[in-house]
């Protein structure tokens with residue numbers, strides 16, 4: 001195809017819009033409602049063009065190029081139309097530019113500057129639509145809204161949340177929510193705002209803003225540094241704006257894992273780095289008697305303990321950088337007597353060490369299989385990538401997830417294996433594929449691998465999981481019929497043995513035959529993949545008293561899950577040395593505590609869900625006296641007359657490493673009314689430091705489907721007793737549409753100690769059945785006073 | 789929020805099930821579904837839409853977009869007879885505001901309001917597709933126009 005735009009001839013392959021063609025030809029057409037990440041709407045009429053032979057104006061963003069087309073983008077008529085459109089927009093837009101948070105990056109400001117007439121013929125008449133939304137994080141200032149509906153489209157098409165809509169009609173049209181309710185409220189369920197902030201980024205004007213960053217700095221002030229999100233393993237790239245030593249704004253930037261998206265935690269949760277409660281000097285003494293000490297004193301104390309220990313183990317968080325874990329390994333090997341290195345939150349991930357698969361592969365797939373739990377809350381950007389890929393390529397989507405986490409409803413097939421039944425379902429799939437679709441598959445399955453799973457006959461598996469008859473075969477048929485299948489796995493408590501990564505890897509190998517079977521897999525922490533490659537998975541082997549335990553960044557006492565053996569080990573240790581930024585539960589149990597810098601204050605790398613290693617850049621300096629983990633460890637080593645040496649601890653097979661995880665899989669037993677579905681703690685100590693996030697925490701509740709509650713004569717707010725095996729829990733119950741009928745979801749808040757003890761209970765019955773009972777009046781009174 | 793009481797009665801749900809059979813996907817039947825539910829439940833208040841959203845399996849914000857776009861749907865309790873007066877350009881230029889005033893003088897209600905006896909609800913309309921008869925007014929399913937303010941009283945009497 002050949003087109004002429006403003007006299008420039010270009011040839012291109014269709015289908016393509018005039019707007020795209022013009023951009024390729026280097027011709028600038030002003031736009032406002034158009035945005036590359038969302039569908040085309042054609043609402044603002046700023047991109048009007050003239051096409052030879054057509055005697056009316058056309059919108060460049062909605063007009064497809066045809067061969068031989070001659071387009072004009074800058075004529076007196078067009079200039080006048082643009083000016084009029086801007087005049088009309090501005091007469092409904094308060095000119096608050098001097099105090100507007102968007103100042104400096106406002107598209108309307110820019111368009112007005114470049115295209116508008118010097119004077120406005122219309123009286124200023126802003127709409128009467130001031131909105132006060134009590135929800136945290138997102139401020140809606142509808143008076144400034146230019147009705148481009150980019151926010152509506154991004155919330156719907158990209159985030160899949162669909163909480164925003166273009167309400168009313170004509171002059172009264174405005175962006176709003178269902179019955180003008182707050183962005184996150186019971187009214188919106190099950191499509192509740194997740195405060196991803198995508199609408200804030202995409203809003204061309206100051207109609208959607210971050211409540212948290214307001215008046216903390218103009219967009220151009222301070223310094224902006226590119227880094228990586230320190231929360232989940234999606235690995236979103238972030239830009240950190242720092243002004244006068246304070247992190248004032250975090251926004252996502254274009255990255256291979258996240259495109260240009262982030263989530264609540266990456267965008268707003270990073271505010272924790274400003275918390276004043278952090279540790280800035282070493283502390284000596286345990287549990288409440290911890291007092292600041294000078295660095296030499298602390299080093300002397302720690303060195304003495306190390307020198308006197310028979311055995312010592314180093315436990316690292318999967319949230320540390322690869323470089324920090326490396327330093328910890330060098331220290332463990334060269335300095336610690338009988339030293340070992342272990343990482344928490346890497347269960348099952350050793351299987352995937354060294355392999356990688358880019359998120360882009362989703363766009364080459366004809367079938368995407370999601371095996372996981374609740375992307376929406378914990379790794380929403382993974383959900384975004386899947387949703388966008390399916391939208392672009394029309395790939396099929398299969399979701400295996402007990403909870404209704406948006407993606408399920410968008411899938412062609414959604415199976416809801418209850419409780420911890422996922423590995424059983426995957427084993428069934430693998431077995432069926434190997435047996436009945438063997439000719440289609442490139443490699444044969446490993447019998448001994450499968451033999452370790454209970455279940456067997458598909459019918460039996462289906463019955464145990466309460467799935468419709470024939471669903472395993474149906475699943476296998478759909479998978480076998482696809483040419484390029486990409487699996488996306490997700491850590492969740494449904495997989496207590498950590499067998500899902502190896503099952504997915506096996507499935508992938510079976511289907512691709514490449515021997516590099518590698519699903520996209522979301523570990524529990526931002527660097528789980530990196531940590532798994534460098535250290536053995538916790539918890540440590542049970543034999544022998546631990547003597548000395550060193551923990552860097554890891555908070556097994558605070559996260560309570562699934563580390564009860566680890567927690568036990570810490571409490572039994574003679575001496576505990578902790579390196580951390582905040583006084584976590586684990587840090588409180590330390591005999592000596594050394595401060596660490598936050599993610600914004602260090603360099604290093606995280607290995608994300610795709611296996612890609614990404615660089616953190618230092619955006620701000622740590623408080624005086626706070627140095628890197630490596631520096632602290634070097635100081636300790638040199639006081640013992642030693643030095644860190646690479647290779648002193650054989651990688652991947654540290655002494656005392658546990659044998660590889662045996663694939664398990666539990667059978668939920670029938671008969672009991674409910675199966676327990678364990679949630680994932682969203683609110684680690686960092687998120688808790690962000691005050692505004694409090695309303696997002698589930699609080700001390702258990703959740704169940706409204707239909708189940710109705711059947712039991714219960715309603716939201718009633719107190720219930722959850723009994724499973726020998727343990728029980730009294731909590732308020734909350735109606736929750738995301739929880740499947742027949743199950744009870746424990747949101748699992750680490751600050752809720754009783755809940756943590758209940759879900760961490762190792763003696764629980766197979767498959768984890770439970771009963772749910774309403775508390776009688778007297779009992780309720782007792783239960784409530786206990787809650788306080 | 790009570791999960792136990794159904795606002796949309798079983799008979800209406802049955803009508804909806806019949807409706808859905810004629811469409812490939814439930815959301816495609818939204819306009820008619822809303823109409824049916826409003827007919828049976830008088831209006832589309834949040835309690836009604838909450839339930840309908842669950843039946844339709846669609847996001848509430850999209851339903852609310854549609855409900856607020858068409859003035860035939862109401863989210864508030866309505867009178868037995870609905871008066872619509874067009875306020876769009878043709879009607880406006882031919883003094884539709886005087887029709888609003890005449891209705892107010894006769895019934896004491898402004899747009900969005902309902903008479904105390906529940907006989908009439910007055911609503912605005914963006915277009916009644918009767919520009920050639922501007923200013924136009926509609927009561928229930930009957931259109932009047934061009935309406936002279938002096939005729940309003942007589943027209944209302946019939947309801």
Ligand code: SF4
Nearest residue numbers: 155193194196197199
């Ligand atoms: S923050 Fe995210 S989920 Fe909430 S309204 Fe904006 S785009 Fe939608």
Ligand code: SF4
Nearest residue numbers: 145146148149151203
């Ligand atoms: S709030 Fe912003 S993004 Fe949404 S329609 Fe208004 S101007 Fe556009």
Ligand code: SF4
Nearest residue numbers: 229231232236263266
């Ligand atoms: S999805 Fe994960 S990596 Fe991305 S911003 Fe959220 S927490 Fe950070």
Ligand code: FES
Nearest residue numbers: 033042044045061
């Ligand atoms: S950019 Fe084309 S109509 Fe808005």
